[in-house]
Amino acid sequence: MSDATLTIDPYRLPRHVVPTRYELRLEPDLTTAIFTGQVTITLTVHQTTQAIILNAVDLVVDTARLEGQDGHRIEATTELDHSLQRATLSLGRPISQGAWKLYLSFHGKLNDQLRGFYRSTYKDQSGTVQTLVATQFEATDARRAFPCWDEPDFKAVFATTLLIDPQLTAVSNTTIISESMENNKKVVRFADSITMSTYLVAFIVGRLETTKPAYVGKAPIRLWTIPGKQQLTPFGQDIATASLKFFEDYYGISYPGDKLDLLAIPDFASGAMENLGAITFRETALLVDQRTGTHAELERVADVVAHENAHMWFGDLVTMSWWNGLWLNEAFATFMEMLAVDDWKPEWKRWESFSVARAAAFSVDGLVSTRPIEYPVRAPKDADAMFDILTYEKGASVLRMLEQHIGPTVFRDGVRQYLRTHAYGNADTKDLWTSLGAVAHQPVPELMDGWIFQPGFPLVTAEVQGNQLRLSQQRFTYLSQESTTQQLWQIPIQIRFTIRERPEHHKLLLTERETNIDLPAGVTSIFVNEGGHGFYRVRHQGALLQQLLDQGLERLAAIERFALVSDAWATTIAGVTPLPEYLRITTHFKSERDKNVWAVLLDSFSFLNRLISPGDRPALEAFVCGCVRQAVDELGWDPRSDESDLVRQLRGDLLGALGKQGNDAATQHEAADRYQRYRKDPTTVDSNIVPALVAILAHTGDEARYDEFSERYRTAATPQEERRYLFSLAAFCLPSAATRTLEKTINGEIRTQDAPFIVGALMSNVYSREQAWDFVKANWDQMDRLFPKQGLRRMCGGIVGLATPELEEDVRSFFTSRKVDLGGKTLEQYLEQLRVAVLFRERDGATLRVSLQRQQSGVSS
Structure with a gap:
């Protein structure tokens, strides 16, 4: 074909010219914030x-x-x-077919948008502002x-x-x-x-310090920080080394890089970001003090490090052909992080706590707008919306379900x-399914295919009819939608029949609308979704x-108790x-001592708190208090020597x-004491209750406490301490505190990496939500310029907390008039979640009031 007849997709480059090697030479000037470069x-x-058409x-x-082989x-x-x-x-x-070399010289600005080739600033130990430059190229910012x-x-x-x-020091992929x-x-x-693909290229330049290397095979593993933070690296290096060894064994392929820098x-x-050989992290996701970090904070570092290491094979060695396959990269890395961390710290029971992430995916996937x-x-920007809970948590959940169905080996x-x-x-x-x-x-x-290419998930209803168990499936949605009723899935179902305290296990693949199973004689109880790994809800x-x-709920495994109460809350x-x-179901869990079960209970109480009128609070x-006090009284404030990390975290949560x-x-x-x-x-x-102490004092705090916590945030010794005090600023009930925090954003x-999340948290705080929403409306243009696009999307998730009919109407009017596009169905999903909350308030508000009054009078009597 001639150039004139080439069909050029505006979002896909033509394939008649293909690169095989880049020789890239860059000179960044950190003072003037510009860079020059040449590439062959x-x-x-x-x-x-x-x-020749390429991206820039x-x-x-x-x-x-251009230069040919003949010179x-x-x-x-x-x-x-x-x-x-x-x-x-x-x-x-x-130019004719064959090998050519393209020589380009260029220049650009080191931006402040946290994408492409960008600047990051910090204050050193003397208070002097320092600059380093880093890259973030996924999805399409290498250009x-x-x-x-x-x-x-x-x-x-x-x-x-x-x-x-x-x-200065420079680090790149090799x-x-x-x-x-x-x-x-x-x-x-x-x-x-x-x-490898362009989005995996990385270079970082600045004043950096590194650990001594640990080795997996011949590959050295190092952690890099700005000066003064090397003491926070041992934990991250331990999980980096352990997970890389785990993946080499699991995949049966040696690590594909020549070194690994984090x-x-x-x-x-x-x-x-999983740049091959040069993984970049937010500080809270890599650096932690093992002595003062909570279990949840340590778990986050372990998860993220293992996740990125998993990508070295799944994403870097083998890469999706186009951005529609992004889900597989991220879902598989999320699945693998669970396997690796569970292997490293089996006492953390990582697959059980993953239930909380699965439930969060359910909450979005239950929307009509999922x-x-x-x-x-088509357009790469359409892939931006793939970096969400459906890609990571739902994707990992269905992979786990498949693994359990066909067997781990x-x-x-x-x-x-x-x-x-x-x-x-x-x-x-x-290709993976093949x-x-x-x-x-x-x-x-x-x-x-049904789990990947159609939206939503099934609700499996189980009921006894005579001597048979009837199982039926329909799509679960929070809002009724006629068009969803015809969907079917092939559902791997595991059932446990209890026969005079003896378990009997049954597996089936539910492919039809309903099926009937003959019941064994003497059945005393039935639990559907044994093991809790199915990505479906059960009624x-x-x-x-x-x-x-x-x-007795104690007869169920903790992950099954979680599924039971989570499913009950979703159907409510x-x-x-x-x-x-x-x-009434929640009152059966007063003796519960699993942190994940309590997580869904406490989350449901938070939801009700957003809906209830101030007079009924x-x-x-x-x-x-009635639900929680028994567990708190039993656990007390101080840890016991024989306690697990999970129980210590539960104490702080309660x-x-x-x-x-x-x-x-x-x-x-x-x-306070x-x-x-x-x-x-x-x-x-105990470090596990410190976040609770900070949160409680913020909730009850005055201006003096706000000043103290602001200073603690500014002078924090670890990324985790900084984050605790930062988010505490969004937990104050004082209007003046909300005003000050909003201004700081x-x-x-x-930092612009954190500011959107703080605004979102203020919109979720029932004491500051109207104030925060007014601030967003008044400063939208500035936020749109300042905040990374990903952060702006997350910030807008805070509108779900604006759960009154009046606020909902105002929210819809604002986003419609401003023609806001957050990518994909993101905004549509936020608005539907808000609609679900307001409808719940209108439908069940009076019932909630009466039920709580009855509970209160029962306690009093």
Whole structure:
């Protein structure tokens, strides 16, 4: 074909010119915030052409020329199209098929948007502001740092050279092969990378310190920080080493890089980024003090490090062909992080606590406005909305369900076959199903396509009819929707029949609308979704639920108790289970000692707190106290030597609930006393209750307390301490405190990586939500400019807390009039979640009031 007949998709580059190698030379100036660069790109031209099209945006291309194998040079003129983020190189004459080299020189700005090639600033130990520069290229921001074919299937080798101030350090994807001096600059050359996608390229320059290496095989593993934070690295290096070893064994393939650096960046929009050999992190996701960190804080670091390491194979070695496959990268890495951390710390019972993440995915996937896990992506910006709970948590949940269905060993062997088949290349969802199906000798694609390519999930209703158990499926939605009733899934179901205290296990694949199972003789109870790994909700009808309650919830595994109460709460929100019945169910959990079960209970109480009128709040507080107090009295304030980390975290969660949601004066008084002791000597208080102490004191705090916590935030010794005090500023009930915190989000006192989350938290606080919403409306344009787009999307999630009819109407009017687009169905989902909350308030508000009054009078009598 000629150039004139090429069909050019505005969002996909033509395939007649393909890069195979980049020799990239960059010189960033941290003082002037500009960078210059040159890149030599080895090309394979597949057909005669007179134009080359590649990606570039926010760059100025200074020169462009092409050179053939015979040494002949062709100068090119460059035309930039900002809207399509492209550069078109027009050649003086046609070039023929074969190998060519493209030489480009360019320059650009080091931006403050936390994407592309950007600046991050921090104050050193003397109070002086320092700057480092880092990269964040996923999904399509490599084109902001150098002209390139910025699509995942244009894999190539990268050879990077950085010219930097001699006082600074440079890190990239591979090992340093030489350092020299040139015009008073240090020239740092890095080894060739593996064949990989542009979004995985990384370079970081600044004043950095590193750990001594730990080794997995021949690959050194180091953690990098800004000066003064190396003492916070041991935990992260331990899990980095352990998980990399685990993945080498699980995948059956050696780590594909020549070294592994993990770098904590002061300003970072996401949690972390899986750049091959140079993983970048938000500080809270990598650095932690093991002595003062809570179990939850340590768990987060372990999860994120393991997640990114999993990507070195699943995402980096084998990469999706296009952004519609992004879900598989992230879902699989989330699944693998659970496996790795569970192997490293089995006492953490990581798959049980993953139930909380699964429930969060249910909450979005129960919306009419949910989306399939995988959906067509035309414009790369459409993929931005894939970085959400459906991709990570729902995706990982359905993979776990499949693994449990076909067996862990078969699943692992299928993954190994997939990685070996597609190593250094690209693959799609169907390629993984093909490998898993071949090893399992089962029709995996037919089973999984319904979970991946259609939205939502099923509600399985279980009821006894005579001597049979009837199971039926329908799509679960919070809002009724006729069009959803015809959906069907192939549902792997595990059932436990209890026969005179003896369990009998039954498996089936529910493929029809309903099915009947003959009951064994003498059945005394039935639990559907044994093990709790199925991505479906269950409604145990009539006597089935009562049998489970009457025979003792302790007979169920903790993950099953979680599923029982989580399913009951979801069906209550949907109007299927009456609210009084749910409140009655919660009273059966007063003896519960599992932190995950309590997480869903406390979350349901928070939901009710957002809906209830101020005059009825004391009744809800009394109800919460009644539910929580028995467990708090038993656990006390101080840990016991034989306690697990999970119980210690539970203590903090329950004390926080009693002091905030329960508004218990005695707990608030004791929290203030314990906090003072903690400030004098941190070793006198278990670290797991410190976040609860801070939260309770913020909830009851005055202006003096606000000033103290603001200062604690500014001078925090660890990223976790900084985060505790930062989010405490959004928990104060004082209007003046909310005003001050909101101002901090746009005046630079709170980093732009954190500010959107604080605004969202203020909109979720019943004492500040109207004030925060007014602030958002008044400052929307400034926030839109300041905040990373991902952060702005997360901030808008706070509108779900604006759960009154009047606020809902105002929210809809604002977003409609401003024509706000958050990408994908994000805004539509937030608005539907708000609609669900307001409808619940209108439908069950009076019932809630009466039920709480009855509970309160019962307690009083």
